[in-house]
Amino acid sequence: MQSKYKISLLRANLLAAAVALSLWTPSDAPAAAVLMWLSVGWLLMTALILDFSHRRSRGLPWQMLAGTLLLGLIATAPERHALLIWAWGAVFMLPQHRWAAVFNGCAAFASCLVLAPLMSLPAWLLMTLSLTVLMVLAMSRTHQLLAINGAIRQRLRLIPGLNLWAGEQLLRDLMREQTRSEREAIYAEVLLFRVRRHQLWQVAQKLCELTYDFENVYRLNGTTLATLMLSKTPSEAASRRTLLLAALPDSVLTQHKPLMDIELASLTLEELSRFPTSPLREAA
Numbered sequence: 001m002q003s004k005y006k007i008s009l010l011r012a013n014l015l016a017a018a019v020a021l022s023l024w025t026p027s028d029a030p031a032a033a034v035l036m037w038l039s040v041g042w043l044l045m046t047a048l049i050l051d052f053s054h055r056r057s058r059g060l061p062w063q064m065l066a067g068t069l070l071l072g073l074i075a076t077a078p079e080r081h082a083l084l085i086w087a088w089g090a091v092f093m094l095p096q097h098r099w100a101a102v103f104n105g106c107a108a109f110a111s112c113l114v115l116a117p118l119m120s121l122p123a124w125l126l127m128t129l130s131l132t133v134l135m136v137l138a139m140s141r142t143h144q145l146l147a148i149n150g151a152i153r154q155r156l157r158l159i160p161g162l163n164l165w166a167g168e169q170l171l172r173d174l175m176r177e178q179t180r181s182e183r184e185a186i187y188a189e190v191l192l193f194r195v196r197r198h199q200l201w202q203v204a205q206k207l208c209e210l211t212y213d214f215e216n217v218y219r220l221n222g223t224t225l226a227t228l229m230l231s232k233t234p235s236e237a238a239s240r241r242t243l244l245l246a247a248l249p250d251s252v253l254t255q256h257k258p259l260m261d262i263e264l265a266s267l268t269l270e271e272l273s274r275f276p277t278s279p280l281r282e283a284a
Contacts, residue, residue, distance in 0.1 A: 035073050035076060036073065039069045042069060046066075064104065066091050067107040067108070068107065070084060070111070071108075074114055075110075075114050078114050078118060085111055085127070086131070088108040089137075092104065092135045093138045094142070115127070162204075163215065164216075164219065166218065167218050167219060169216070170218040170220070170226055170228065170272070173216065173228060174190070178262075181260065182260075186230050187232065187237055188229065188230050188231075189237055190226055190257045191244075191254065191255075192220075192256070192257070193224065193226070193253070195223055195225060195249075195252050197223055200219070203225060203248060206248060207225060207244075211227055211244075215230060226272070229241075234258075
């Protein structure tokens with residue numbers, strides 16, 4: 001199954017969970033209801049921004065927020081929300097940083113302690129052991145899927161080991177990065193390079209060396225390359241462009257376009273790679 005279908009299925013499950021929680025909320029106590037609505041909001045936001053990406057978010061991981069909300073739901077009304085203890089398996093199916101997994105593991109154990117007074121010791125031990133096995137299996141499955149996804153991405157690259165992709169991948173990345181730029185206040189721009197045909201692979205390799213690991217280079221056609229550069233500010237982007245262009249052959253023509261100024265609805269590779277009649281050497 002391709003990644004886009006997996007994303008659609010996971011998004012549908014998140015939306016279904018949000019609907020189920022919203023129907024459960026009206027009969028809850030005020031404190032539990034607040035946490036329940038926050039959980040519904042988390043599910044809806046995650047479903048809307050869900051995407052498989054090679055870049056990690058620099059902010060607070062969503063998975064830690066999910067663990068905090070789940071612990072809060074169980075702690076505020078353990079008699080009513082005891083069944084939510086098994087939702088920890090779903091939390092650990094999400095890719096997450098190691099320290100986020102440690103935090104969620106501690107929160108899961110705390111949830112078990114909250115439920116301890118409501119159960120006999122043998123039942124509590126069985127529940128805790130079963131939950132531990134479930135979380136370990138969830139993490140193992142997630143790591144397996146990440147490894148498979150990484151292998152697939154490696155095969156899709158034009159040159160193994162380099163972040164060089166076909167132009168069609170750029171069209172997919174533009175939408176994701178435009179949304180990310182709005183959300184994280186990042187300045188993003190597309191840099192285009194018109195090269196001589198015999199210089200294409202040499203310049204492409206050089207661009208891969210000069211850009212960050214999370215930035216990609218794209219081959220639009222036999223004479224045009226592109227890269228999607230991410231910077232904190234436009235001035236930082238200009239400095240990066242200057243350094244990058246200084247390392248390229250003088251025959252390379254360049255053009256840059258701020259990502260937020262690009263209309264993505266009807267964008268094609270032909271339109272994106274179209275240079276002005278007199279392109280400048282310096283992408284000012």
